Amino acid sequence: MKERRFFYGWFIVATVFLANFINTGEAFYAMGVFFKPLTKEFGWSRGMTSIGISMSVIMGALFAPILGRFVDRYGARRIIPVGAAVVGLSFVLLSRMSYIWHFYAIYGVMLSLGSRSMGEIPGSTSVTNWFIKKRGLALGIATMGVSMGGVVMPPLANYLISHFGWRVSFNIFAIFPWIIVIPLSVLFIRKRPEDLGLRPDGIVEANPPPALLDKENNRYEISIGAREALKTATFWKIAFAFSLTFMPLGTVLIHLVPHLTDLGISPGTAAFCLGLTAALGVIGKIVFGSLTDIIEKRFVAILAYAFQLVGLIILLNARELWLVYLFCMCFGFGMGGMIPIQQSFLGEFFGRSSFGSIYGLMAPFTVLFQAFGQPFAGYVFDVTGSYHLAFSLFIINYLLAAIIIFFVKGRKGSHQAVTQTLIT
Numbered sequence: 199m200k201e202r203r204f205f206y207g208w209f210i211v212a213t214v215f216l217a218n219f220i221n222t223g224e225a226f227y228a229m230g231v232f233f234k235p236l237t238k239e240f241g242w243s244r245g246m247t248s249i250g251i252s253m254s255v256i257m258g259a260l261f262a263p264i265l266g267r268f269v270d271r272y273g274a275r276r277i278i279p280v281g282a283a284v285v286g287l288s289f290v291l292l293s294r295m296s297y298i299w300h301f302y303a304i305y306g307v308m309l310s311l312g313s314r315s316m317g318e319i320p321g322s323t324s325v326t327n328w329f330i331k332k333r334g335l336a337l338g339i340a341t342m343g344v345s346m347g348g349v350v351m352p353p354l355a356n357y358l359i360s361h362f363g364w365r366v367s368f369n370i371f372a373i374f375p376w377i378i379v380i381p382l383s384v385l386f387i388r389k390r391p392e393d394l395g396l397r398p399d400g401i402v403e404a405n406p407p408p409a410l411l412d413k414e415n416n417r418y419e420i421s422i423g424a425r426e427a428l429k430t431a432t433f434w435k436i437a438f439a440f441s442l443t444f445m446p447l448g449t450v451l452i453h454l455v456p457h458l459t460d461l462g463i464s465p466g467t468a469a470f471c472l473g474l475t476a477a478l479g480v481i482g483k484i485v486f487g488s489l490t491d492i493i494e495k496r497f498v499a500i501l502a503y504a505f506q507l508v509g510l511i512i513l514l515n516a517r518e519l520w521l522v523y524l525f526c527m528c529f530g531f532g533m534g535g536m537i538p539i540q541q542s543f544l545g546e547f548f549g550r551s552s553f554g555s556i557y558g559l560m561a562p563f564t565v566l567f568q569a570f571g572q573p574f575a576g577y578v579f580d581v582t583g584s585y586h587l588a589f590s591l592f593i594i595n596y597l598l599a600a601i602i603i604f605f606v607k608g609r610k611g612s613h614q615a616v617t618q619t620l621i622t
Contacts, residue, residue: 205400207328209386211336214321215343216382217278220374223347225254225285225313226448227476228355228371229305230455231469235364242298244456248576250298251452252569253306258314259565265319266424266558270551273389274320281315282379286372288312293368316379318344318537319561323554326545327390330398331491333545337538338487345483345534348476352455356469390550398550422548424555432547435606437560440540441567442599443503446510446592447533449571451475457585458522471522475530482534489535490542499539499603505532507596514589540564543606 229251237247269277288309295301321340329336358367391398427433451472458468482502489498509529516522541557548556575588 206388206394206396207325207336207391207398207400210324210328210388211340213382213386214325214340215346217282217316217321217379218318218341218343219347219350220343220379221281221285221313221317221347222344223351224289224371224374225309227348227451227472228351230452230472231352231355231359231465232364232367233452233456234459234465235359236301239364240298243576243580244453245573245576245580246298247301248452248573250301250306252573253302254310254313255448255565255569255572257307257310259562259569261311261314262319262558262561262565263555264558265314266323266554266556266561269320269323269554269558273387274324275383275387275389277320278316278383278387279380281312281317281320282375282383284312285309285316286374286376289368289372293365293372316375316383319554319557322537322541322557324387324389326541326553327550328398330545330550331401332399334487334490334538334542335484336487337541337545338483338485341487341537341541342480342483344537345476345479345530348451348479349473352469352472352476353466356466360465420547420549421551422556424552424559427548427552427556428559430547432606433556433560435602436540436543436547437563439499439599439603439606440536440560441564442595442602443506443536444564445567445571446589446595447506447536448568449575449592450510450513450529450589451533452572453575453579453585456579460584461516461522463519463522467519471526474523474526475533478527478530479534482531483538485531486535487538487542490539495539495543495546496603496606498535499543500600502532502535502539503596503600503603505529507532507593510589510593510596514586 233244233247236242237244265277288304291304291308292301295304318341322337325336325340326333355367355371358370362370388394391400422430454472454475455465455468458471459465463471482505486498486502489501505528509525509527509532512521512528513525516525544553544556544560571588571592575585578588579585
C-alpha cells in the first residue's frame with residue numbers, strides 16, 4: 199500500500215479551510231462585535247437582536263436537509279460559489295438596514311441560506327469524500343478555518359467599526375467571499391477522488407497483501423443511506439449529544455463580548471478574548487481531529503466536553519482578567535474539537551456515499567438547540583441583568599451529553615447487513 203507524495207485532496211482541505219475562515223468568521227464570530235453598536239444605534243434590546251441571530255440558525259437548520267441532498271447529488275463545487283455570492287450580497291444589504299425587520303430578513307434568512315451553502319455541509323462533505331484513513335486530521339485542518347475566522351474577524355470588525363462605523367464594515371466584509379471563496383472553489387473543489395482517477399487518502403496500490411487486510415480491517419468503508427441512518431440509535435445518540443453541547447457553545451460565543459464589557463472590560467479587550475477563544479479552537483481542532491483517528495471517538499468527545507465545562511465554570515467565577523484568559527483557553531480548546539469529532543463520528547458509522555444528506559438531516563437538531571439558547575440567554579439578561587443563570591444551566595448540558603455519547607460504542611457490531619467497500 200503506497201500513497202502519492204502529494205495528494206490532490208489537500209487542495210480540497212485548503213479551499214474548505216478558507217471558506218470556513220471567511221464564512222464563520224464574518225457571519226458568526228464577528229456578530230458578537232456588531233451586537234452592541236446595533237443595539238446602541240437602533241435601541242434594540244439584546245433579546246430582540248438575539249431573535250435575528252436565532253432566526254438565522256433556524257433557517258439554516260430547515261435548509262440543511264435539502265442542502266445535504268443537493269451536495270450529495272451535485273457536489274460542493276456547484277454549491278459553494280452560489281453561497282459565497284449570497285453571503286457577500288447579504289452584507290451589502292445589512293449595511294443599508296434601518297429597521298429590526300431588515301435585520302431579521304437579511305441576517306436571519308438571506309445570510310443564513312448563503313452561509314449554509316458555503317459552509318460546513320458542502321465543505322465537510324468534500325473533505326470526507328477525499329479521506330478515510332486520515333479523515334480526522336483532514337477534517338481538523340479544514341475546520342481550523344472556523345476557529346481562525348474567530349481569531350481574525352472579531353478584532354478586524356472591532357477595528358473597522360471604531361474607525362469607519364458598522365455600515366462601512368459590513369460593506370468591507372462583503373468583498374472577501376466574492377474575491378476569495380468563489381474563484382478558489384471553482385478552481386479546486388472536486389466531488390470525489392474517483393472522478394480524477396484517484397483513491398481516498400492518495401492510496402495507489404489496489405491489492406495489498408491479505409495479512410495487511412487482517413491487520414487493518416478498519417480500512418473497510420461502511421456505507422449507509424440517509425433513510426437507514428435515521429433508523430439507527432447511533433444517529434440519534436450523536437444528534438442529541440452534540441445538540442446539547444452546541445447550544446451553550448454558540449450562545450456563549452455570541453454573548454461573550456457583551457458579557458465581558460458588562461464586567462468592565464474594554465470592547466477591544468473583549469474582542470481579543472473572543473479571538474483568543476477561537477485561537478485555542480484552532481489547536482483543539484488539530485488535536486481532537488487527530489485523536490479521532492487513533493482513539494475511540496466517544497472518549498475524545500467526552501474530553502472535549504470536559505474542557506468546555508471547566509471553562510464555563512471559570513467564566514462564571516471570573517472577576518479578574520487572568521481568569522477570563524483561562525476560560526478562553528479551556529473553553530476554546532474544547533470547543534475546537536466539536537465539529538471534527540461530530541463529523542468523524544458520521545464518517546465512521548455511515549460512510550461517504552450519503553454523508554451530506556446525513557449531516558444535513560442531523561443539522562436541524564443540533565442547530566435548533568443552539569437557536570433556542572441564544573435568545574434564552576438574551577432574555578435572562580433582560581430580566582435579571584446578568585448571564586449568570588443562563589450560563590449556569592448550560593453546565594447540565596455538558597454532563598448529559600457526556601453520558602449519552604458514552605453509550606455510542608465502536609462501529610464493530612453496531613450495524614448489520616450494511617455494504618462495505620474495500621478502499622485500499
